[in-house]
Amino acid sequence: MSQPLQGKVVLVTGAARRIGRVLAEACALAGANVAITYRESDREAHEALLALAEYGHEAMALRCDVRDPLSVQQGVAAVVEEFGHLDALINNAGRYETAALESIRVEQWDAMFETNTRGPFLMAQAAHPHLKSTHGRIVNIGSLGGMHPWPTHGHYCTSKAALHMLTQVMSKAFAPEISVNCVAPGMIANGDAGAESEHFASKTPMQRNGTADDVAAAVLFFLTGPHFITGQVLGVDGGLGL
Numbered sequence: 213m214s215q216p217l218q219g220k221v222v223l224v225t226g227a228a229r230r231i232g233r234v235l236a237e238a239c240a241l242a243g244a245n246v247a248i249t250y251r252e253s254d255r256e257a258h259e260a261l262l263a264l265a266e267y268g269h270e271a272m273a274l275r276c277d278v279r280d281p282l283s284v285q286q287g288v289a290a291v292v293e294e295f296g297h298l299d300a301l302i303n304n305a306g307r308y309e310t311a312a313l314e315s316i317r318v319e320q321w322d323a324m325f326e327t328n329t330r331g332p333f334l335m336a337q338a339a340h341p342h343l344k345s346t347h348g349r350i351v352n353i354g355s356l357g358g359m360h361p362w363p364t365h366g367h368y369c370t371s372k373a374a375l376h377m378l379t380q381v382m383s384k385a386f387a388p389e390i391s392v393n394c395v396a397p398g399m400i401a402n403g404d405a406g407a408e409s410e411h412f413a414s415k416t417p418m419q420r421n422g423t424a425d426d427v428a429a430a431v432l433f434f435l436t437g438p439h440f441i442t443g444q445v446l447g448v449d450g451g452l453g454l
Contacts, residue, residue, distance in 0.1 A: 231428075232304040237263060307368075320367060
């Protein structure tokens with residue numbers, strides 16, 4: 213099997229479960245040594261680490277709060293100390309919440325931005341000198357909600373729109389050594405075949421919801437494709453946003 217990330221070191225934030233874990237395992241399958249971060253999911257992080265070890269490459273899991281500058285700096289430093297270098301950062305850790313715009317409290321608004329926008333900024337800033345030396349890559353995980361206004365997700369949509377812009381700013385600021393791109397998923401199936409899931413599948417031109425594997429394939433494209441591609445926001449939504 214081709215392993216285009218053989219010998220590379222990839223750091224994936226928020227990867228103890230759900231999409232983050234799938235991204236981490238996809239990188240390991242592609243040959244990478246993988247570090248994952250988690251904040252509270254100790255058991256899931258341990259399970260993810262065991263799963264990553266089965267791919268035959270090195271792996272580590274570390275508790276890191278992407279909202280906290282010191283925690284971020286220490287986390288990135290620990291990864292570089294363990295593996296010797298860093299080739300890619302996947303900013304996956306995120307927050308999601310449904311709330312009517314008129315009822316969103318300031319605390320809710322700030323909590324959304326400190327995870328979805330400030331977190332990737334802090335991680336990229338800490339990783340920058342290491343990625344610069346390896347001509348590395350950053351992939352942010354945005355959202356279809358960052359491209360389209362969802363009335364019941366105002367703080368989420370705005371935070372992801374800001375992340376999309378941050379992607380473009382970083383792509384220019386960190387060039388030419390580092391490529392920076394963003395994958396923006398639409399409705400991603402999580403095993404729920406309920407009415408809401410079926411509703412979105414019926415509205416999607418491809419007649420299904422996305423999967424974590426779809427997201428992982430797009431991330432791997434940015435990790436293994438031409439380094440010349442930068443500043444792009446790639447929708448993975450089956451045409452739902454059209």
